[in-house]
Amino acid sequence: MASATKKISVRGLQKGFEGRDVLRGVDLDVDEGRSLVVIGGSGSGKSVFLKCLLGILKPDSGIVEIDGRNIARQTDSDRRYMTNQTGMLFQGAALFDSLTVWENIAFRLIYSENKSRKAARNKALECLTQVGLAPEVGNLQPSALSGGMQKRVSLARAIASEPRILFFDEPTTGLDPIMADVINNLIVDRVKAIGATAISITHDMASARKIADEIAMLYQGRIIWRGKPDEIDKSGNPMVDQFVNGRAEGPIQMTLRRR
Amino acid sequence: MNPFALTGSVAIDAVRETGRIADFGARGAFAWVTGPFYWRAFFSALGRIGFASLPVVGLTAIFTGAALALNIYDGSLRFNAETFLPQILGVSIVRELGPVLAALMVAGRCSSAMAAEIGTMRVTEQIDAMSTLAVDPFKYLIAPRVLATTVALPFLVLIADIIGVYGGYLVAVYALDFSGPIFVTNIAEFLENRDVVSGLIKAAVFGFLISVMGCYYGYNSRGGAQGVGSATRTAVVAAAVVVLASNYFMTSLLVEF
Numbered sequence: 001m002a003s004a005t006k007k008i009s010v011r012g013l014q015k016g017f018e019g020r021d022v023l024r025g026v027d028l029d030v031d032e033g034r035s036l037v038v039i040g041g042s043g044s045g046k047s048v049f050l051k052c053l054l055g056i057l058k059p060d061s062g063i064v065e066i067d068g069r070n071i072a073r074q075t076d077s078d079r080r081y082m083t084n085q086t087g088m089l090f091q092g093a094a095l096f097d098s099l100t101v102w103e104n105i106a107f108r109l110i111y112s113e114n115k116s117r118k119a120a121r122n123k124a125l126e127c128l129t130q131v132g133l134a135p136e137v138g139n140l141q142p143s144a145l146s147g148g149m150q151k152r153v154s155l156a157r158a159i160a161s162e163p164r165i166l167f168f169d170e171p172t173t174g175l176d177p178i179m180a181d182v183i184n185n186l187i188v189d190r191v192k193a194i195g196a197t198a199i200s201i202t203h204d205m206a207s208a209r210k211i212a213d214e215i216a217m218l219y220q221g222r223i224i225w226r227g228k229p230d231e232i233d234k235s236g237n238p239m240v241d242q243f244v245n246g247r248a249e250g251p252i253q254m255t256l257r258r259r
Numbered sequence: 260m261n262p263f264a265l266t267g268s269v270a271i272d273a274v275r276e277t278g279r280i281a282d283f284g285a286r287g288a289f290a291w292v293t294g295p296f297y298w299r300a301f302f303s304a305l306g307r308i309g310f311a312s313l314p315v316v317g318l319t320a321i322f323t324g325a326a327l328a329l330n331i332y333d334g335s336l337r338f339n340a341e342t343f344l345p346q347i348l349g350v351s352i353v354r355e356l357g358p359v360l361a362a363l364m365v366a367g368r369c370s371s372a373m374a375a376e377i378g379t380m381r382v383t384e385q386i387d388a389m390s391t392l393a394v395d396p397f398k399y400l401i402a403p404r405v406l407a408t409t410v411a412l413p414f415l416v417l418i419a420d421i422i423g424v425y426g427g428y429l430v431a432v433y434a435l436d437f438s439g440p441i442f443v444t445n446i447a448e449f450l451e452n453r454d455v456v457s458g459l460i461k462a463a464v465f466g467f468l469i470s471v472m473g474c475y476y477g478y479n480s481r482g483g484a485q486g487v488g489s490a491t492r493t494a495v496v497a498a499a500v501v502v503l504a505s506n507y508f509m510t511s512l513l514v515e516f
């Protein structure tokens with residue numbers, strides 16, 4: 001298996017909480033410069049998966065290779081290797097509410113890359129325009145922004161230092177369809193412009209089709225299907241079919257019992 | 260569960276928690292050693308913790324000093340020792356009440372604020388976001404607060420000492436007919452450097468403990484608003500208790516010198 005072109009390679013990734021398995025052996029590869037979308041139901045462990053890659057959660061077992069280097073043990077240097085080339089858009093935007101919008105975007109430039117505040121501010125305002133917001137927005141507090149604007153600012157923050165790897169956790173959830181499409185376009189546009197490798201997570205099929213070079217479906221802690229966006233309608237997999245068409249009846253039973 | 264097992268497991272939990280807090284405090288205090296020190300975060304914490312605590316610390320001190328003067332006067336009258344009021348007042352405030360009261364006020368004001376701020380950042384994933392931006396939350400959030408509180412508290416206590424003695428002075432001179440200049444001379448001649456310095460050493464330790472409690476419980480809060488609420492409550496109670504408990508142990512050490 002040639003791992004030379006693989007940017008990210010995950011093998012047998014397992015993670016549980018208090019005896020409850022969430023990830024039960026995820027295997028996934030992403031080639032350099034490609035955009036993979038992981039779909040799956042709410043609570044299926046999509047966010048947990050990304051957090052294991054990022055080093056926010058420690059996997060119980062398994063291998064996470066970035067550029068062929070296993071970072072699953074998550075020593076300080078592993079984590080640094082990962083974070084230094086990664087940008088992440090959090091599900092809830094996770095903007096720093098004590099800082100202004102431009103300071104949020106410039107956070108990494110100022111506090112990690114030791115850029116001057118002036119240079120960082122210019123770069124932040126440039127990123128703000130790239131996500132379609134006026135420079136004046138830069139001086140506002142994040143709490144003054146709508147949900148869609150917060151997502152855009154968070155996107156700007158993730159791309160500000162032009163990372164090699166980008167993670168998006170439900171970038172369109174909670175937005176109206178038009179704003180969702182705007183965000184989708186921005187993601188496609190920015191990932192292409194930077195040439196980054198991207199893993200996005202969503203349960204929004206319109207978003208998945210738009211962003212993805214490839215789609216993988218996470219179900220019961222494993223990847224059960226993987227293919228191109230135009231193959232997903234004839235995947236032949238009943239679980240994928242049910243998800244794509246959004247039916248309550250099918251092999252996937254929503255577990256309403258169990259807390 | 261039988262009572263012995265229960266006592267045992269409570270004790271073990273308590274020891275574990277103490278160990279975790281100690282580890283957290285050490286990491287918080289020394290995080291900046293290996294990496295960048297965020298001056299801006301430090302000064303902003305210093306302003307919020309030190310400067311903004313001045314009014315409440317001053318008010319506490321002046322009323323306590325005034326009430327203390329009345330009590331000492333009333334008590335010492337019984338054995339005709341009322342002329343020693345300035346000396347007793349000075350020692351009580353500088354060695355004990357200044358540090359402890361200032362620390363308790365700061366514990367109420369600041370450990371709660373720290374727990375709430377950091378706790379909210381935790382539950383809204385801002386702390387996770389910070390590490391993905393390659394900035395260590397210990398260096399950006401914890402270390403500046405711990406250092407700022409440790410530095411600020413001795414200054415606050417020094418001011419509380421002065422204002423507290425002044426409160427006693429006002430009562431002594433205007434209500435109890437003491438002579439102002441004699442009151443001042445008595446205190447100045449009686450107090451030794453070590454009285455003041457021991458209070459300031461205590462203050463620095465209190466500042467450290469208060470901020471570690473606030474940061475620790477905030478950093479480890481779980482869940483949503485409720486988790487932050489209980490982290491805040493625990494932080495204030497823990498901060499107040501460690502101030503009072505450590506005060507006793509430090510005092511018993513410091514009186515030896």
Ligand SMILES: Nc1ncnc2c1ncn2[C@@H]1O[C@H](COP(=O)(O)OP(=O)(O)O)[C@@H](O)[C@H]1O
Nearest residue numbers: 017018022040041042043044045046047048049
């Ligand atoms: N820190 C945590 N502690 C305990 N359980 C967690 C934690 N994070 C996530 N979980 C659980 O893991 C499961 C998957 O969560 P998540 O990955 O957030 O789902 P989603 O696919 O909707 O993003 C959920 O059942 C959630 O309760």
Ligand SMILES: [Mg+2]
Nearest residue numbers: 046047091170
């Ligand atoms: Mg999620």
